[in-house]
Amino acid sequence: MKKDEFLRKLNTFIRNENFAKIDEIIKKFREENNLEMICTSSQAFINLYEYNEAIKILDAIKDEYSENGEFCIRYAMALYNSNKEDKSLEWFEKAKEKGIKEIDETSSKYYPKSIDEWIKRAKLWGPRRIEKNNFEKELREKRNKKLILEVNFDKNVLKGLWYNDEYSLKEYVGKTPIDEDFVKVEKELGYRLPESYKALMRIQNGGLLRKNTFEVPFQRDWSRDLVDVMSIYGVDSNKIYSLCGEFGNKLWIEEWKYPNIGIAICGTMTGGHDMIFLDYSDCGPEGEPCVVHIDQEGDYEIAYLADNFKEFVEGLFEYKEDEDD
Known part of the structure; x- marks a missing residue:
């Protein structure tokens, strides 16, 4: 079987999520010590x-x-494409040393073919990736991970927070929760919900947001400085847009393959191609999670937003474009 035909076959298996068949093929190549074909098989995943x-x-x-x-x-x-531009540089340079001048296949028609162009890109973006990673690592290390037990939201934070149109009331806003509702959702999700989230849900159990923008802490002229936050999911599982509803946490992690680091808490305008998560990866399922943005289109890149959910809600604001914009 020619390589092109083999890659088309693998592409079909990947699209159909027939990973057992792919594992079987790679296992066979491993038994034959056919490293060339194992290497080739990786291209099918890169293509997709x-x-x-x-x-x-x-x-x-x-x-x-x-x-x-x-x-x-x-x-x-x-x-490079999994947000490790800094680590990719040595391998681009090594590929050039091995005689590679152009890349036959790339996963986007907008990507250059020249190896020199890729080296130039890696040299530009590698240091930026290191800077971003170090900045967010420092934020995680400094943040207080102790549980915030008593929470009150300032009236100015709550004023104009929700956008309660007919659609929001029908699909998002649930009945006022009692303690047993939170316990049930926590048991299903496997995480302790922040007290600040519970306090907000007792005021309104989910909904679309009027204050729908958050400014990210990492501010550079080459990085994204704002994220949109369309909604907050409530705990009424009868609503399709709730933590345990039809379009809830299970969907995003099991079907959309978001990293299993916590709870998908907020939807965005992209319809699932980026999400806001409560991230428990540095505090455990019983701890106080930070809030992060995850970009599904950017190979699930995680960007740190806030030390906790209360700080996140307090940072939301209504974005209004300038007339000049």
Whole structure:
């Protein structure tokens, strides 16, 4: 079977989520010690933007096959597109040393073919990635992870927070919750809900937001400075847009493949292509989660937003475009 035909076959398996068949094929190549075809199979995942899966395949043969130029360029592309631009540089340079001048296949028609152009990109974005990662690491290390037990929202924070049109009331806003409602949702999700979230839900149990914008803490002229926040999910499971509703946490993690770091708490204008999460990865399921933005279109890149849910809600504001804009 020619490589092009093989990649088309793998592409079909990936689209159909037939990962058992893919594992079977790669296992067979491993038994035959056919490192070339294992390396080639990673291209199918790169073609379909499944960069982390490509990295897993390539990591498994890195010790044995890292001197191969095709390996180097595929590894570099997978790293670069999974938000590891800083780590991709050495592999782009190594691919060039191995005689690679152009990339035959890229996952986007807008990507350059020239290896020199990719090296230039990695040199530009690698240091920026390091800066962003270090900045957000410092925020995580400094934040107070102790539970916030008594929460009151200032009236100015609550004023104009919700956008209660007919659609919001029908699909989002649930009945006023009691303690048993929170306990039931916590048991299903496997996480302790922040007291600040419970306090807000007792005022209004979910809904569309009028104050629908949050300013990210990492401010650079080359980075995104605002995220939109369309809604907050409530705890009334009868509403399709709620934590345990039809379009709730389970959907985003199991079907949309968002990282299993906590709870999808807010929807955005993209219809699921980016989400706001409560992130428990540095505090455990019983701790006080921070709030993060996850970009599904950007290989699930995580951006730190706020130390806790209360701070997040207090930072929301209504975005109004300038007439000049």
